[in-house]
Amino acid sequence: MMSALNELGYNNELERYRIEHELSSFDVGRVISEHKERYTVQGENNEFDAELIGNLRFTASSRNDFPAVGDWVAFSEFDEGKALIHAIYERHSIIERQAVGKTGEVQIIASNIDFGMIVQAVDRDFNLNRLERYLTICNASRVTPLIVLSKIDLIDTDDLENILMQITQRIKDVELVCVSNQLDGYEPLRKIVKSGRTYCLLGSSGVGKSTLLNGLSGKEEMKTSEISTSVNKGRHTTTHRELIVLEGGGILIDNPGMREVGITDLGDGLETTFESILSYAKDCRYKDCTHMHESGCAIIEAVDNGDIDESAYNNYRKMEKERMHFESDAQDRKKKDKDLGKLIKQVKKQRKNNKY
Secondary structure, eight states: OOOOOOOOOEEEEEEEHHHHHEEEEEEEEEEEEEETEEEEEOOSEEEEEEEEOHHHHHHHGGGGSSTTEEEOEEEEEEETEEEEEEEEEOOEEEEEOOOOTOOOOOEEEEEEEEEEEEEEEEETTTTHHHHHHHHHHHTTTOOOOEEEEEEEGSSSSHHHHHHHHHHHHHHSSSSSEOOOSTTTTHHHHHHOTTOOOOEEEEOTTTTSHHHHHHHHHHHHHHHHOOTTTTTOOOOOOOSEEEEOOOTTOEEEEOOOSSOOOOOOOOHHHHHTTTHOOOGGGGGGGSSTTTSSTOOOOOOOHHHHSSSSSSSHHHHHHHHHHHHHHHHHHHHHHHHHHHHHHHHHHHHHHHHHHHHH
């Protein structure tokens, strides 16, 4: 019989990490919700209202050093239902985006994710460009993407087939599942959710993520709102991230809807998402071609000839510019932080010398 920790995804690799980093004196748990730097940690037998120890808080150099939903942590109970977090286990994946309104900073959406469940509602929300944006976030995080088209009962068969054709023409080798709010409408998705694996719901407000979670779990895990008939949008009620274990053994993290999904990819996420476009790059005249304006660019030529979808190419260009801008901002911020650190050290040294 699986223990509570095994049901949350605890495995031999995490146990090895616990032993190697001398964390065996602490309890182990997983962060299942976060709200204003207060965390709910699920342990072996109980949930705890947890906070960071002072040292962990004050030595944090960025938001990435704080716990996120999905993290495994070492903790100790200090009062009934209360706990202190002493360490965060190494993450095997992080889904993140640009922090809204904060230049060059990232915001962790969730950690230790196996599958990014990208949800789009076919009745109003379907958008290929946004779908490719979420795919890029998953690919950059080394998280397997899974496309879920919701509310298929609200459109006719021809419209659904048209949407499926648009997706398969631009997006290759990504599993796609259709679900509806009708009886057994979530069964196709339930069949592919794997026990012990963690799935993160990604999508805009009102696409049916909370309804989907309720449909998979078979109970009212998340509150949902009626559809507004005036704007045809669901009044989204999820306000924070939360991790839930399904009866079938899968682990699901729900998220508030995201209006902005800024690209932070400094790896090869874009290259993976737009592999079919960038495969033409080997024929470019220049090795350092940006594929945006150069004469002799094989990608631009393929767009002009109709071999590459122009909308997909324009979406790639937009996200590539966004990535370059973020990288520049991140480097500037890193330099400023480094300069500030030097200044603080100089001030401390000067004060110490003045004492003598």
